[in-house]
Amino acid sequence: MLGYTLFATRWLQAPLYFGLVVVQGVYVYKFFNELWTLILRCVSGRATETYVMLSVLKLVDVVMIANLLIMVIVGGYETFVSRIDLTGHRDQPEWFSHVNPNVLKVKLATAIVGISSVHLLQMFVDVQHTAQHSLLWGTTIHMAFILSAAILAYMSGPMAAHADRGHAERPPAGPEPARPPQAEQNHGDQRHGKLEQDAPAATPALPRQPSPDADAETRIRAAGFPARKLLEDFDQQHPRGLDREVLARLGKAEFVTARRNVVLVGPPGTGKTHLAIGLGVRACRAGHRVLFATAAEWAARLSEARAAGRLDAELAALDDYPLLIVDEVGYTPIDAATAGLFFRLVAHRYERASLIVTSDRPLGRWDEVFGGACAPAMVDRLAHHAELVRLDGDSYRTRRATSAWAD
Numbered sequence: 001m002l003g004y005t006l007f008a009t010r011w012l013q014a015p016l017y018f019g020l021v022v023v024q025g026v027y028v029y030k031f032f033n034e035l036w037t038l039i040l041r042c043v044s045g046r047a048t049e050t051y052v053m054l055s056v057l058k059l060v061d062v063v064m065i066a067n068l069l070i071m072v073i074v075g076g077y078e079t080f081v082s083r084i085d086l087t088g089h090r091d092q093p094e095w096f097s098h099v100n101p102n103v104l105k106v107k108l109a110t111a112i113v114g115i116s117s118v119h120l121l122q123m124f125v126d127v128q129h130t131a132q133h134s135l136l137w138g139t140t141i142h143m144a145f146i147l148s149a150a151i152l153a154y155m156s157g158p159m160a161a162h163a164d165r166g167h168a169e170r171p172p173a174g175p176e177p178a179r180p181p182q183a184e185q186n187h188g189d190q191r192h193g194k195l196e197q198d199a200p201a202a203t204p205a206l207p208r209q210p211s212p213d214a215d216a217e218t219r220i221r222a223a224g225f226p227a228r229k230l231l232e233d234f235d236q237q238h239p240r241g242l243d244r245e246v247l248a249r250l251g252k253a254e255f256v257t258a259r260r261n262v263v264l265v266g267p268p269g270t271g272k273t274h275l276a277i278g279l280g281v282r283a284c285r286a287g288h289r290v291l292f293a294t295a296a297e298w299a300a301r302l303s304e305a306r307a308a309g310r311l312d313a314e315l316a317a318l319d320d321y322p323l324l325i326v327d328e329v330g331y332t333p334i335d336a337a338t339a340g341l342f343f344r345l346v347a348h349r350y351e352r353a354s355l356i357v358t359s360d361r362p363l364g365r366w367d368e369v370f371g372g373a374c375a376p377a378m379v380d381r382l383a384h385h386a387e388l389v390r391l392d393g394d395s396y397r398t399r400r401a402t403s404a405w406a407d
């Protein structure tokens, strides 16, 4: 309770972010002010080449600081106050997913390096008017920024790996324990058919599916996937520690026939939903009916059934679907009654039908979501016959932006 209260104080930060929004406004004003002066001087012929260059650099500087601001505002708000759901928004920036503090720090540091390079360039352009000690200090400070950015970037690697070890969960002793993830960080581009073309010979390519027949298409449409994502389009180089053999095996959809579960765990943006849908599509093509919904949607559906006194009937009706997908466990808080409903779902399907569950936190921390009373028994059943797939690394959505800043 005390913890919750303390955690709730994060909302005290919210006005700070709106304050920063006001600062954005100030920068917009500054920008146009500067631009207007530049235009006036150019038109009146009073602009020397050096002046134009300095002015443009100043404008670039203002824009870069504004970029930095928006990153702090959106990224910070998202990380420390409340999630912003931009999923599906056409303007959702690549770097925006649920940015984690590590990524944010590195990005800020690189942004600062960018800004300080612009400043240094300004000094060099106007070298006659710059005192030597300013130049010296400018260069030294710039070097210090570069060094600290490099250190941060370097540390975010081991830090992520450390977090991984700290949170690493293993299923309770089952017939088939999950394999240890192989550390791998290799950012490739997403290209269609990349798997088949680029996968090293040692790793089995995911089996190609026969062209989907009409029934499969009907099942895919009925499954309620939020988007059409294919396993074939999944860039296996991206998430760190992805066990490709496991993925290749799962792609055959035999886990559905075997009534086994799949648990996809990883930080936001590492492709959990993509993989869950991809596996769901494969299951549809293999002849199984599939239903996809987020944990929040499942919660609503089951609560409604319970309120109408037909929870058992609903669970039995869901038996018609050999595969249910529960996306985003842990993203929204769950009260004790709803946690009980999830337990009923998992217990009902145990050794009877399959579940794919995605979560941003390892099973060992599910008590944070479902409460200490419910979580252990549920995790035990879920993980007993389950393939645990751990995805790690930076968000796929943010990776391009990150490398752009670093360049």
Ligand code: ADP
Pocket (backbone or CB within 6 Å): 190, 229, 233, 234, 235, 236, 237, 238, 239, 266, 267, 268, 269, 270, 271, 272, 273, 274, 275, 396, 397
């Ligand atoms: P998560 O559910 O883990 O938050 P998503 O599956 O929603 O992440 O992935 C975010 C976006 O990035 C999606 O558009 C997804 O298709 C894409 N994506 C993520 N990982 C990969 C990958 N390895 N290869 C191709 N696209 C990916």
Ligand code: MG
Pocket (backbone or CB within 6 Å): 269, 272, 273, 274, 327, 328
């Ligand atoms: Mg997701």
